[in-house]
Amino acid sequence: MDLIRYWQESAKDDLDTAETLFKAEKNVPALFFCHLCLEKALKANHVKTFHEQPLPIHDLLRLAKTSKLKLTPSQESLLKEATTFNISARYDNIKLGFHKKATKAYTKKYFEACKEFYLWLAKKP
Numbered sequence: 001m002d003l004i005r006y007w008q009e010s011a012k013d014d015l016d017t018a019e020t021l022f023k024a025e026k027n028v029p030a031l032f033f034c035h036l037c038l039e040k041a042l043k044a045n046h047v048k049t050f051h052e053q054p055l056p057i058h059d060l061l062r063l064a065k066t067s068k069l070k071l072t073p074s075q076e077s078l079l080k081e082a083t084t085f086n087i088s089a090r091y092d093n094i095k096l097g098f099h100k101k102a103t104k105a106y107t108k109k110y111f112e113a114c115k116e117f118y119l120w121l122a123k124k125p
Contacts, residue, residue: 003047003053004044004047004048007040007041007043007044007047008040008041008044008122010040011036011037011038011039011040011041011044011118012037014033014034014036014037014040015033015034015037015114015115015118017033018030018031018033018034018036018037018111018114019111019115021033022107022108022111025104027099027102027103027104027106027107028088028095028098028099028102030107030111031082031085031088031102031107031110031111032085032086032090034082034085034110034111034114034115035058035060035082035083035085035086035114036086037114037118038060038079038082038114038117038118038121039058039060039063039086041117041118041121041122042054042060042063042064042067042069042121043063045067045069045121045124046063046066046067048124048125049067049068050067054066054067058083058086059083060079060080060082060083061076061079061080061083064076064079069121075117078110078113078114078117079117081110082110082114085110088101
């Protein structure tokens, strides 16, 4: 299905962009692209599962739950935290605090966790 392939390819591109930004120590945009990757991967999964458009939302945990994914508590925690990357990287009044939070160690932790979740989701039938 073209829509599934669109979401999957776009998610992969965003993961590649996140990795490039992470390596360049551009932590805030790297985390923003991690969010985009997971959002698109979740939307691809939704289309595969239900053969319909996913909700036009950015809340990763809500997308996972509407797709009936069985998540571990750590996966739920990851999706909650990664959802904040969408808002925190976009709005100037929030960016300053997020820049302080997005240290190299924090970014590495969440980049790796997002990549792991993406790969887990990509293996789902």
